[in-house]
Amino acid sequence: MPPSRGILAVATRSSTGLPKSQWDVLPFRPAQPASFSTTACLAASGPPRKGKKAIRNLKAARQSAGRPPAPGERKALRKRVVLSNTNALEVSGLEDLDAKAIGKESSRCQMFGLPGPVVDSLRAVEAFKPTQGWRMFRSASVLWREQSIRLAQIMTDLAKLKSPETRRMVLAGEKGTGKSVMLLQAMAIAFMKKWIVINIPDAKDLTNAHTEYAPVPGTSPQQYIQRSYVANFLAQIAKANAGVLSQLQLSMQHDLSIPVQSNISLDRFADLGAKDLDLAWPIFLSLWAELTGPGRPPILFTLDNLNFIMRHSEYLGRDLKPVHAHDLSLVRHFVDHLSGARTLPNGGLVMAATTGSNKPSSPILDLAIRQSEARIQGLTGEAVPQWDPYRPGDERSLQSMADLEVFDIKGLSRDEARGILEYYAASGMLRQAVDQRLVAEKWTISGGGIIGELERGALRMRP
Amino acid sequence: MSVSRPAQARFRAAIPIRPRFRPNFVIRSNRTFSDAKDDAKPSPEVKGPNMDQLPHVSEEAAATAKITGEKGPDLQQGTPIQEILQGDKSAQEHMPKVIKDEIKPSNPKGSRSFSTSARRPTETIPQPTTARQEPAVQETESLIPGIRIPTDHRLRQRYDPLVHQVTNLLMRDGKLGVAQRNMAEILNHLRTSPPPTPSPQRPLLPGSPPPSHLPLNPTLYMTVAIDSVAPLLRIRAERGAAGGGVALQIPIPLGQRQRRRQAVQWILDAASKRKNRGSGRGGFAQRVAEELIAVAEGRSGVWERRGVVHKLGVSARVNLNSKRR
Numbered sequence: 001m002p003p004s005r006g007i008l009a010v011a012t013r014s015s016t017g018l019p020k021s022q023w024d025v026l027p028f029r030p031a032q033p034a035s036f037s038t039t040a041c042l043a044a045s046g047p048p049r050k051g052k053k054a055i056r057n058l059k060a061a062r063q064s065a066g067r068p069p070a071p072g073e074r075k076a077l078r079k080r081v082v083l084s085n086t087n088a089l090e091v092s093g094l095e096d097l098d099a100k101a102i103g104k105e106s107s108r109c110q111m112f113g114l115p116g117p118v119v120d121s122l123r124a125v126e127a128f129k130p131t132q133g134w135r136m137f138r139s140a141s142v143l144w145r146e147q148s149i150r151l152a153q154i155m156t157d158l159a160k161l162k163s164p165e166t167r168r169m170v171l172a173g174e175k176g177t178g179k180s181v182m183l184l185q186a187m188a189i190a191f192m193k194k195w196i197v198i199n200i201p202d203a204k205d206l207t208n209a210h211t212e213y214a215p216v217p218g219t220s221p222q223q224y225i226q227r228s229y230v231a232n233f234l235a236q237i238a239k240a241n242a243g244v245l246s247q248l249q250l251s252m253q254h255d256l257s258i259p260v261q262s263n264i265s266l267d268r269f270a271d272l273g274a275k276d277l278d279l280a281w282p283i284f285l286s287l288w289a290e291l292t293g294p295g296r297p298p299i300l301f302t303l304d305n306l307n308f309i310m311r312h313s314e315y316l317g318r319d320l321k322p323v324h325a326h327d328l329s330l331v332r333h334f335v336d337h338l339s340g341a342r343t344l345p346n347g348g349l350v351m352a353a354t355t356g357s358n359k360p361s362s363p364i365l366d367l368a369i370r371q372s373e374a375r376i377q378g379l380t381g382e383a384v385p386q387w388d389p390y391r392p393g394d395e396r397s398l399q400s401m402a403d404l405e406v407f408d409i410k411g412l413s414r415d416e417a418r419g420i421l422e423y424y425a426a427s428g429m430l431r432q433a434v435d436q437r438l439v440a441e442k443w444t445i446s447g448g449g450i451i452g453e454l455e456r457g458a459l460r461m462r463p
Numbered sequence: 464m465s466v467s468r469p470a471q472a473r474f475r476a477a478i479p480i481r482p483r484f485r486p487n488f489v490i491r492s493n494r495t496f497s498d499a500k501d502d503a504k505p506s507p508e509v510k511g512p513n514m515d516q517l518p519h520v521s522e523e524a525a526a527t528a529k530i531t532g533e534k535g536p537d538l539q540q541g542t543p544i545q546e547i548l549q550g551d552k553s554a555q556e557h558m559p560k561v562i563k564d565e566i567k568p569s570n571p572k573g574s575r576s577f578s579t580s581a582r583r584p585t586e587t588i589p590q591p592t593t594a595r596q597e598p599a600v601q602e603t604e605s606l607i608p609g610i611r612i613p614t615d616h617r618l619r620q621r622y623d624p625l626v627h628q629v630t631n632l633l634m635r636d637g638k639l640g641v642a643q644r645n646m647a648e649i650l651n652h653l654r655t656s657p658p659p660t661p662s663p664q665r666p667l668l669p670g671s672p673p674p675s676h677l678p679l680n681p682t683l684y685m686t687v688a689i690d691s692v693a694p695l696l697r698i699r700a701e702r703g704a705a706g707g708g709v710a711l712q713i714p715i716p717l718g719q720r721q722r723r724r725q726a727v728q729w730i731l732d733a734a735s736k737r738k739n740r741g742s743g744r745g746g747f748a749q750r751v752a753e754e755l756i757a758v759a760e761g762r763s764g765v766w767e768r769r770g771v772v773h774k775l776g777v778s779a780r781v782n783l784n785s786k787r788r
Contacts (some may be wrong), residue, residue, distance in 0.1 A: 066738060077741035085655045087678040135655055428679045429654070460647045462622075 081128045082135035083119065089428040090138050097142075103152040109419035114188055117243070120375045121191045124240035126201035127184040133455050137427050143451070145178075145416045147409060155189050155349060155415030159298060168338055170306060170401075172369045173409035175356025176452020182409060183302050183353050188301040195348065196241050196291055200303040200334060203228065204358075207325050209314035216329065222317060225329045227277040230284050233330070235274035238267040244297060245270065251293055254286040266290055281329065288333075292345050299348035303334050307353040310362040310397040326396050337398040339421050362396050368401035373408065398456045411449030414439060415436075420451070421458060427457050520547055623682050625689065625723060626650075632727045633751070647746040650681040652752035659684075662761030667691045677759070688758045689730070692765050694772045698715035698779060711785060714776040729765045730754050 067179030095101075097112040114122070119140055122128060134140050142148075158167055171179040183199075190197045194364035194463065205211065206229065216223040238245060245267035258279065260269065266287065291299060303309070309331045312322040325331050336342040337350045344350070354365065367387055374384045387393050388394070418439045424430035432438055515521065521536045528535025545566060548554050620627060625644060632641035658674040661667050668691045677684040697717055700710035717725065734750040741749070757763035 069740070074740070074742035078743045082655070086657065089679075136651070169593060431680065460651065461643065 022121065036434060047295035053407055079130055080280040081123065081130050083123070083128065083140045085136050086168075087428075088136060088138040091141075091423060091426045091428065094141060094423075095427075096432045097188060097192065102192070103149060103156045105149065107144045108146060108149055109159065109413075109415045110144050111141045111419060111423045112144055113139050118191045120187050121197070121240040121243075122184060122187055125187065125197060125199040125236050127187050127199060129180055132181065133459065136429055136459060140182065140427045141423065142185055142188070143412075143416060143423075145412060147182065147407070151182065151186055151407075154190055155186065155193065155300075158347055158349060159193060161347060163299070164345065166337070166340075166343040166348060166350060167405070168340060168350045169352075169407050170338075170369070170372075171351065171353040171407045171409055172461060173354075173356070174447075174450060175359075176450045176456075177356070177409045178451045179353040179356070179409055180304055181351055181451075182407075183304060183351060186300060186349065186351055187302065191240075193298075194244055195297055196244055196299045198237055198299060198301050200233070200239075200330070202309040203303055203305040203325075203331070206313075206328060206331055207308045207313035213315055213323075213328070215318070215397075221333065222323075223327055223329050224315065225281045227280050230330060231274050231277050231280040234270045234280060234284055234287070236271035238274065242267050248290070248296065250290060252286075254282075254289070256282055284330075294345075295357070296346050298346050299344050301334065301337055301348065301350045302337075303352045307355050307356040307360050307362045309335065310365045310369070310401070311394065313358060323398060324394075326400070335400050336389055338404070340403065361372060364397040364401060368396070368404060369406050369408075372404060376406075384408075411447060412443070412451055412454070413449065414443050417446075417449050417454060420454065424458055555695075613709065623686075625686050626682055628720065628723060629685070629689075629727055632724065632731065645745070645751070648745050648748035649752045649755070650685065652749055653681040653684045653755065654678050655754060656752070657742070659756055659759035661759060663693075665761030665766050667759065674759075684759070685755060688722055688755045689726045692729070692758050692763070692769055694724035694769050695722065696776045697721075697725070698772065698775050701785070711782050712775065712779040713782050714779050726765070726769075729768050730758065730763075733757075733763060733765055 007199060091111070094111060094113050096115045097118070101107050101112075128134055128140070154167060158165060171182055172180050187197050187199060198374060200206070206226065211226050211229045213224040213226050214223055246265045248266045249263045250260065250266065250269055256279065258272070258276075260272065264272075269283065269290075270287055273280045273287070290296070309325040312324060313325045313328060315323040315328070317323045317327075326335050334350075334352075335346070338352055356368075364387075369386060370385045387398060418434065419435045421439060425432065425434050442454055442458050443449050445457050510616055518526070521538060521541075525535035525538055544562065547560070548558055548566075622630070630639070630642050633645050656678065660672060667687055671687045671691070672680075672683065677687065695717065696714045697757045699713045701713055702710050711773045730753065734747065734754040737750040737754065739746040739750065754763060754765075758765055
């Protein structure tokens with residue numbers, strides 16, 4: 001409050017019959033009361049004397065130009081995902097992904113376009129990342145590589161099982177090997193198979209203390225909910241799965257603070273939580289109970305950037321100690337399913353992808369991946385790497401990663417590299433003839449077909 | 464010197480007298496005056512090998528016409544050889560092949576064997592030469608039997624020359640990696656933005672491809688934009704040459720690399736004055752790319768800078784003859 005208003009307040013109070021202010025007892029009343037401010041603005045003399053240069057305020061001059069960006073506008077531009085380039089050539093003969101062709105061996109090394117509704121759903125769950133190269137091509141297409149086919153087969157087999165089963169896996173691999181795009185492919189398959197897709201696009205957003213958090217009373221260890229994140233999360237779920245959820249209706253009684261129509265469709269139910277921050281978390285739990293009830297479709301529950309939740313978060317607890325990521329309710333919900341503590345009664349897949357870039361240290365996660373590799377090689381006993389008992393470690397992360405299937409993603413094979421290079425050339429982005437020599441060159445330079453590096457080497461750095 | 468000397472000796476000249484050279488033709492070339500005395504007509508008794516000739520055909524025809532009372536050819540004007548040969552059968556048979564060839568195919572009307580229009584030296588767009596354009600492999604005998612090494616087997620430029628130059632100009636604090644990333648970002652922006660609509664007032668370089676071809680070849684796009692706005696010259700201020708402490712401005716032509724460098728500097732200046740719309744890294748690259756598009760569309764202020772230099776160059780043309788100190 002500026003000082004003059006404070007003085008005014010004192011004066012009015014004295015005039016309304018309250019105890020007289022100190023001004024009345026003072027021997028004289030100063031014409032101008034002393035300022036609270038200690039800055040030297042009043043002491044500043046007028047214009048500079050002759051021969052002295054005035055200091056120009058460059059910053060003020062710069063700020064005055066034009067309209068300042070609205071809050072969030074610059075970030076929105078940074079995070080914008082463009083999925084089409086009208087300059088790129090239409091690739092003739094490019095087929096859209098077909099539910100029948102998904103798991104077929106013949107679709108190996110082929111590019112497939114993503115159908116429009118699937119693209120909309122994937123966009124709603126933020127499966128596309130701004131760092132990926134979607135903006136260069138006419139339409140969003142993906143390479144069907146060997147591991148994609150394996151993944152598709154796993155999902156097809158899961159759907160065929162008589163007794164539903166929950167499969168849990170972690171996608172690991174070097175930077176740029178296509179882990180996030182593999183998640184995207186899993187989501188695309190799930191959307192086409194009419195599964196329910198629930199995706200946490202970036203675990204970093206949950207743990208970097210950029211979103212509000214509040215303690216959940218009566219929990220030990222103390223749990224925290226992130227209301228605004230969950231509200232947005234519910235909106236994403238409702239939008240992406242609208243086709244499936246609009247056909248499903250509420251079937252249970254839920255103890256909520258608002259009256260809810262008994263046969264409301266599940267997408268509208270999720271929207272209720274998206275609109276009210278206080279209701280977001282209770283409605284998420286109720287929605288989850290509905291989705292895992294009898295007769296519901298399988299669920300694909302995914303999370304990207306797993307490294308960020310296998311450690312302490314950036315939040316501080318009441319005791320001013322960092323909050324473990326597993327004490328954040330939504331993270332805990334995912335980790336329970338990933339570790340197998342909770343299962344999906346209607347079957348489904350719980351997947352997480354590690355991050356290769358901007359990678360926070362998580363020694364537990366590294367160990368878990370090494371252990372899984374050892375198990376795949378058939379090692380037992382002491383040959384399997386163990387945590388050094390004398391080293392202080394994160395026991396909770398270790399337990400949650402104890403028994404996991406690790407899907408190690410390596411570089412592309414040469415055939416697959418040729419498939420994607422031909423797509424680049426057909427799109428007009430790669431201005432070279434794709435022959436054996438070029439494929440060999442690009443494959444080698446990209447560290448043995450690391451697809452991110454392949455794209456960098458063929459398109460970005462050498463246009 | 465005594466009187467007893469003979470008379471011949473007394474009149475002997477210091478320079479021996481030679482008989483005067485009398486040509487059988489009249490030399491008039493160096494004469495700036497007329498002297499009837501010296502206009503000696505060749506004496507009829509002395510005849511050179513070319514002198515006993517028939518009159519010119521036109522003269523002959525004129526003489527014949529005069530006899531027959533007809534109107535002969537105008538002797539003031541030359542008669543084209545073709546006209547002469549028209550009526551002469553035997554001359555047509557024996558005329559040189561060059562004339563035969565010229566006469567035979569009757570040229571279509573309106574076509575000329577020579578050009579009456581001044582030809583401009585065409586400015587051509589240098590096609591970006593990239594490393595991927597494989598040179599003709601010339602193999603030479605190798606020291607190692609069985610292995611043939613191409614003659615051009617050496618370290619080549621990894622990038623297009625202009626891309627290389629612009630990358631280096633983008634670089635700050637020696638951070639080449641950042642500059643390369645920015646360069647890639649610029650070219651990607653050019654690839655994904657709609658084709659430019661060039662303005663007729665500020666056309667692109669003659670011979671440049673149609674605008675719709677540019678986005679898919681971003682290197683060429685950048686080359687066309689930079690080369691179109693690159694100045695042809697710079698102004699060197701020669702101090703004291705004009706006298707009175709005034710600098711004499713002298714236009715100096717620039718080489719291709721120098722021209723491009725100046726244009727890129729201007730474009731980078733203009734880009735740094737643009738406002739950053741997004742946040743995070745890559746903002747500057749985006750601004751440079753937008754400036755390049757503005758150049759291609761004739762909207763950029765860089766064109767004015769080029770115009771100022773060219774105008775100054777024209778007015779300072781007069782100073783070109785001044786001696787450089």
